[in-house]
Amino acid sequence: MFRYQGAAQPVLKVDNWQINRGSHVFVEGASGSGKSTLLNLLTGTLQPQSGTISLLGTSFSSLSMRKKDQFRARNIGVVFQQFNLIHYLSVAQNIEAAAYFAGRQQYFSLNAVSTLLEKLQLPKALLHQKASALSVGQQQRVAIARALINQPQLMIVDEPTSALDANARDKFMQLLLATATDSTLIFVSHDTSLAEYFSHHYTMEALNSARRDVC
Numbered sequence: 001m002f003r004y005q006g007a008a009q010p011v012l013k014v015d016n017w018q019i020n021r022g023s024h025v026f027v028e029g030a031s032g033s034g035k036s037t038l039l040n041l042l043t044g045t046l047q048p049q050s051g052t053i054s055l056l057g058t059s060f061s062s063l064s065m066r067k068k069d070q071f072r073a074r075n076i077g078v079v080f081q082q083f084n085l086i087h088y089l090s091v092a093q094n095i096e097a098a099a100y101f102a103g104r105q106q107y108f109s110l111n112a113v114s115t116l117l118e119k120l121q122l123p124k125a126l127l128h129q130k131a132s133a134l135s136v137g138q139q140q141r142v143a144i145a146r147a148l149i150n151q152p153q154l155m156i157v158d159e160p161t162s163a164l165d166a167n168a169r170d171k172f173m174q175l176l177l178a179t180a181t182d183s184t185l186i187f188v189s190h191d192t193s194l195a196e197y198f199s200h201h202y203t204m205e206a207l208n209s210a211r212r213d214v215c
């Protein structure tokens, strides 16, 4: 259960939610239904007031902040709604930063990044381009590359398609699913048409008994 400070009611009350390893899961919910709150709990930015969150067999919500940061960097790849690339760094440096924070810089190589960029249909020439000089579509794909560089067991993707037209959105989804084949994937969006890409679908209403209580 999670309640924002000062709020009368919890925004999220999930009785029980389990996802099998390796599954690709779509969570749909209207604006304000608690999608970002759920993802912030899953990435450890927020802490539930009661209940526990276990990820990949680890009791994630009971880890110290430092251990949570380490666990997230090593095991979770996140693609944010706004991508969160560091604009003054190059594409390669943005991706290298993710390897560095995971303590995996010894595995980082420009070759590995080039291979990822190729899979994501981005030209190699972009490697040394500043993130600020990328188109929105290119930023999205670099954000996927950054999330995948540490070969995360869990990928969390927050509504990254809202600014795209239907064609670009389909292409993005195909690239994401083709490159994240080895990861468990949790994808949240208000766009129900994306559900067709996933084997498992949930609605925030079904997950969140706090909302059912209010309705």
Ligand SMILES: Nc1ncnc2c1ncn2[C@@H]1O[C@H](COP(=O)(O)OP(=O)(O)OP(=O)(O)O)[C@@H](O)[C@H]1O
Pocket: 004, 005, 007, 011, 029, 030, 031, 032, 033, 034, 035, 036, 037, 038, 190
């Ligand atoms: N920092 C906060 N303090 C208090 N209430 C908050 C805070 N952040 C979100 N809320 C409230 O929690 C509810 C869920 O918000 P959340 O951002 O998780 O929804 P969402 O489904 O991600 O919405 P959107 O699709 O518009 O991004 C909303 O009613 C919102 O007003």
